[in-house]
Amino acid sequence: MAQLVYTGIMSVDGYIADKDGKFDWSAPDDEVHAFVNDREASIGTYLYGRRMYEVMRYWETAHTLAGQSAVTRDFTEIWQAADKIVYSTTLEAVSTERTRLERSFDPAEVRRSTDAADRDVGVGGAALAAHAIRAGIVDEFHMYVTPHIVGGGTPYLPDDVRLELELLDEHRFTNGVVYLRYRVR
Template sequence: MRKIMITTAVSLDGYMEGPGRDISWHRVDAELHRHLNDLLAPLSAFIDGRVTHQLMADYWPTAGEDPAASREIADFAEIWLSKKKYVFSRTLQEDRWNTEVVREFDPEWVRELKATSGADMALGGANLTAQFMRHGLIDEYRLYLNPVVVGGGTPLFPPDLTMDLRLIETRPFGQGVVELTYRPGPNRS
C-alpha cells in the first residue's frame, strides 16, 4: 500500500501560512532544498488543493529554465513536472503537466488510490490536509519547524481535531529549521 505524507513548513506557533497566506518566512536554504528534492524525487504523485496547485503551476513549469536558478531549483522543477498531480478542485480546468482534477473529496477514493501499486505520494494544501487528517489518510508527517512566530494565519492542525502522533525522527538544518517526522499513533515508552 502506498503512503501519503505531508511535507510542510510550520512556524513555532503552529501555522503553515501567516496572515494573508504569507509564506515569506519559510526558511529553505540550499541544504534543505536538496533534502526535500531527495525526499520527493522517488514519490509517484503530488496531491494538492487548488490554491497550492495553482501556486506551484505559476512558478515551477519554467523555474528550471531561468539561468539564475540554483541547481536545487532546477532539480525540483524537473521533479514537479515529471510527477502525476491529483488536484482537488470543483472549479479548476487543468490538463497540463500530468494533472488529474478530482472534483469531490471522497475518503474511499483516496483509500483506493493508496491501495494501487506505485510509490508513495505527497500531500499539500491547508484545507485538503485538514480533510485528510480528519479521515486518518496521512501516513507520515514531515514538519519543517521554522524558528519564527507569525501570530496568525492558517494553522497546520484544525482546532477541532485531536490526534496522537508518534515521533520517528528529528533532523536539524541550517537557519534553525528542524525536521520533525511523525506517524499516526501514540508515543509508547
C-alpha cells in the same frame, strides 16, 4: 505499500502562511531544499486543492528562469515527473503536465489509490490535508519547522483533530529549521 504523506513548512507557532497569506519567511535555503528534495523523490503523485496547485504550478516552468540553483532545478525535475491531482469545484482547467482535475475529494478512493500505488502520495495544502486528516487517511506528517513566529494565519493542522503520533526521524539544520517525521499510530 505506499504512504499518504502531508508535508509542510511552518512557523514555530504552527502556520504555513501568515495572516496576510504570505509565506516568504518559509523559503528554504539550499541545505534545507536539498533535504526536501531527497524526501520528495519518493512521491509519485501529489494531491492539491486549488490554492496549493496555483502556488505549485510555478514548478512547471521554473527550469526556464535564469539563475536557478542546482537544488531548485532538482526539485523542478521531481515535481514535473510526479502525477498531480487537483481537487476543485471552481478551477475550470489545469495548465500543467501530468495533472488531472477532480471535482470532489473522496477519502475512500484516495486510500484505495494510495494502497495500490508503488510510490508515496503527497497531500499538499492545509485545506485539502485537513479533509484527509479528519478522514483518518494520512499516514505520515513531514514538518519543517522554521525559526519564525508569525502570530496567526493558515494553520498547518486543523483544530478539531486528535491523533497519537510516533516520531520516526528528526533533523536540525544550520539555519534553525527542524525537520520532524511522524507516523500516525
